[in-house]
Amino acid sequence: MDNAQVDLTNCDREPIHLLGNIQNYGALLAFGYDWQCQHASANLDKFLSQPVSKILGSQAASLFSHESFNEIKETLTRLDKPDQTERIFGIELFGDEVLYDVSMHLSNMIIVIEFEYHQALVHHNSLSNMRTALRNLSRTYSLESFFVEATETVAKLTGFGRIMLYRFHNDGSGEVIAETIKSSMDSFYGLRYPASDIPKQARKLYLRNLTRQIENVNSDVVPILSNPTMSENQLDLSMSSLRAVSPIHIEYLTNMGVNASFSLSVIVNGELWGLFACHDNKSNYVSLEMRSIIEVFGEVFSLELTSKLRNSSYVDTDVAQNLHLKMMAALDSEQSVFSNLSPYIKDFYKLIPCETVLLWVDGKMTTHGASIAQEDIHLLIACINSISPNDIICTDNLRKFLKEEVTVGERFGGMLAIPISRSPRDFLIFLRKEEHISVKWAGNPEKPVTYGPNGSRLTPRKSFAAWQEVRKGYSKPWLEKEIGLARLIKQMLLEIIIRNIDERQRLALESQQQQDMLIHELNHRVRNILGLINSVVSKTAKGSKSVAEFKTILGGRIDSISVAQNHLTEKNWSHAPLQKLITTEIQAYTDENSSRVTMDGENIDLLPKAYTTLTLVIHELVTNAVKYGGLNAPGGKVNISWTISDSQDLVISWKESGFACKTPTKKGFGSVIIGRSIPFDLNGESTVEFGIDGLHVLLKVPQKYIYKRTETTNPKVQLIKTPKNSIPISLLKEVLILEDNMIIALDIEETMQDLSAKNINICSNSISASDILDQKSVSFAVLDINLGGSTSIEIAKKCQTKGIPIIFITGYKNLDTLLDIDLSDIPVLSKPMKKTDLVNALANLVSH
Secondary structure (H helix, E strand, O other): OOOEOOEOOOOOOOOOOOOOEEOOOEEEEEEEOOOOOOOOOOOOOOEOOEOHHHHHOOOOOEOOEHHHHHHHHHHHOOOOOOOOEEEEEEEEOOOOOOEEEEEEEEEOOEEEEEEEEOOOOOOOOHHHHHHHHHHHHHOOOOHHHHHHHHHHHHHHHHOOOEEEEEEEOOOOOEEEEEEEEOOOOOOOOOOEEOHHHOOHHHHHHHHHOOEEEEOOOOOOOEEOOOOOOOOHHHOOOOOOOOEOOOHHHHHHHHHHOOOEEEEEEEEEOOEEEEEEEEEEOOOOOOOHHHHHHHHHHHHHHHHHHHHHHHHHHOOOHHHHHHHHHHHHHOOOOOOOHHHHHHHHHHHHHHHOOOOEEEEEEOOEEEEEEOOOOHHHHHHHHHHHHOOOOOOOEEEOOHHHHHOOOOOOOOOOOEEEEEEOOOOOOOEEEEEEOOOOEEEEEEOOOOOOEEEOOOOOOEEEOOOOOEEEEEEOOOOOOOOHHHHHHHHHHHHHHHHHHHHHHHHHHHHHHHHHHHHHHHHHHHHHHHHHHHHHHHHHHHHHHHHOOOHHHHHHHHHHHHHHHHHHHHHHHHOOOOOEEHHHHHHHHHHHHOHHHHHHEEEEEOEEEEOHHHHHHHHHHHHHHHHHHHHOOOOOOOOOEEEEEEEEOOOOOEEEEEEEEOOOOOOOOOOOHHHHHHHHHHHHHHOOEEEEEEEOOEEEEEEEEOHHHEEEEEOOOOOEEOOOOOOOOOOOHHHHOEEEEEOOOHHHHHHHHHHHHHOOOOEEEEEOOHHHHHHHHHHOOOOEEEEEOEOOOOEOHHHHHHHHHHOOOEEEEEOOOOHHHOOOOOOOOOOEEEOOOOHHHHHHHHHHHHHO
16 A cells, blocks of 8 residues: 555545445445546545554555546546446556456446456456357247347356346246256245335336345344435446345345345346346355356346347238238228228237227217227227327236226236227227136235334235236246237327328318319309400490390300300319300200201310300300391201311311392401301411302311310211190299299299299298298299208209299209209209290190
8 A cells, every 4th residue: 555646534425324334245435426536535444354443544645546536537537427427347456466456337426436356367268158149049940049048158157056048028927938057955936026126216226237236144244324414316336246235135035945146137128127136045145247247147148138129029010010901001080080990900900919899089989899898988989098008008917907907808818909099099909818827926926025023114025935826817928029010000090090091181171272272273163254244245345235135145145155154064074075065155045946957077185175166156146146147048057067177277168048148237246256266265277258159157166165076976966856835824823933032033934924824923032931831822833943041942942842843053063963953853053044934944844
């Protein structure tokens, strides 16, 4: 000690207050976390069995040699992680040629340094033996042989007489799953120990500090001197390797007949999986250097075990992954999560051995296998949700899990629950029936501790004789690979659920965007139609000679716009057939002269813009032919044909003959529509030629407005002549008009008056209409389907009951899916309605 360099005489720090005991084969120093003053304070009762005075003298001597002090300082700079320990082997601390092993760690703001006499490795080939052992571990063919090989390696490294590999179960109990005995000690292989044998606080220490040893259970421990100025919580000795253990644990080992012990923790995925418990019936000291080698072995063993457990848990994943692909391919975004998952309940049942599988999603459930009552299902779900699980929940004792509520536990013994949503959670649950299992305990598990002579102080078990129990209420344990598969299923289902939710949200967003677009498009179309009608009214008024003429021409033009709208609406405003356009316009004006009109052309559909424009053009051609041209003269004819040109444009030929044709000296609005609409709106062509033998109009519509054409057919289109029907007076004796729009109601009334209807009753709501039906003998009814907030369906049914013929008028399409009434015998007219439409519907009604 003469060459020590650290002077304690001028130390301005109080000694650290150390609580508890240390084992007598080492010494412990605690320094304030300040090395700048280069002072060390310590109160030691013993240091390697030497009196304090020999080390410290009268606290006027120095403690460490200069070289050792600097090496310790340098080593301490590497302490930068929680629970990190740094060690120096064979260091000469005091300059007296005596070698020590030093272990250092941080405890809060305190530096803890532990000293032990350096001992040369008892087994000279320890490192070589460990390398050989590690190679042998990697070559084992099963977990059982892997465990046995590991216990034999630990026996060689430590020299202890009995090495047990002790594994923790889900209920906290432990079981000896492998054992190597090198001396005359009892075997504990296969025995189960209750959870209370290793308390929770002890397990936390095993998780932090990989090795613990007791050299001799009968040795006296060394008390750590106290300083009354310091608090008890200032120094944490959890990472100390010299700290003495609980007297209860010493008594426990004594009752087992153990004189020395050593433990090595096994950590898997950050959890305490088990430990190597080493016992000897004589004193046995493992040096710090050997303990360091054994720690390395323990860490390698834990990593290898983690890999093996992971490999074993993936044995059956191919089936699950195939099911995953199958479910993803069939995922229907428009269906709920439950609707997407429930068809696969039988597939889930096959994945993990069980008696019953249960799927619970959004309060809906489906099961497969052994029956389970709904109240039991609700009990299970409520109990599981009460603990807010984030991970797989598995138990082989459902009664214990449910505590007071045992109804389900009376029918099933085990449960494996997979949470598949956030709180309140949805679950996929596997249930197993109860199995009677024989378990060998190391003593009676019901009496692990008893009250000692000092009252409330507990004393550990005294008997470790094998005690067999037939366990009731338990199911077959859930295997590691089954739990691993459950985690894979959880990941698989969460992916499906997230995809389902994302898709539904995407569809909802697209639907909203589409709705917004449709509203915008509707607004645009309404404005266009209103603007078009406004222009038509204005131009028609300028060219009309009288109010009657104005009314007739305007009505025809608006009707033609209505026809185009109806035809396009039938096709969801995507396209409409050219043939139907021309036929409708011709038919409306030439019932008595249908045979004088011929048409010839392919089946061609046009896009909305071209269809609307062409409707007005054809309407004007028809009305001019009726008033002035081929359908006005007794022998006149009209030939309409259309074809696709070489440039793929639509070419329409309109020829009128059999009348004296003169070139007009003044162009009216109708002529403007014919000559300028297609060039202006569609960038097409319109040519009008007045010849001696008649009129020839050539219209060209660009290819881009052609939606589709059917080239395989080239039908000869003939008009169907509608015979003029006489409507009996009896049908028009008492007419009921139910229409909530006054202008439309008055228009229908005028049509009825033209047909010589006797009494006409106009109503705007179902109540008034019902009163009229009760008070009068109505002979015929015209009913608007939509009356604002209601419909006229009940009135229609009442008319049917009374045998009153009816005609529906509406602005809707596809009424079959909207109305609870048979429409097969009821004419349905679309708004805006022409007078001829109503007259023809009445005529057809009579003929039926």
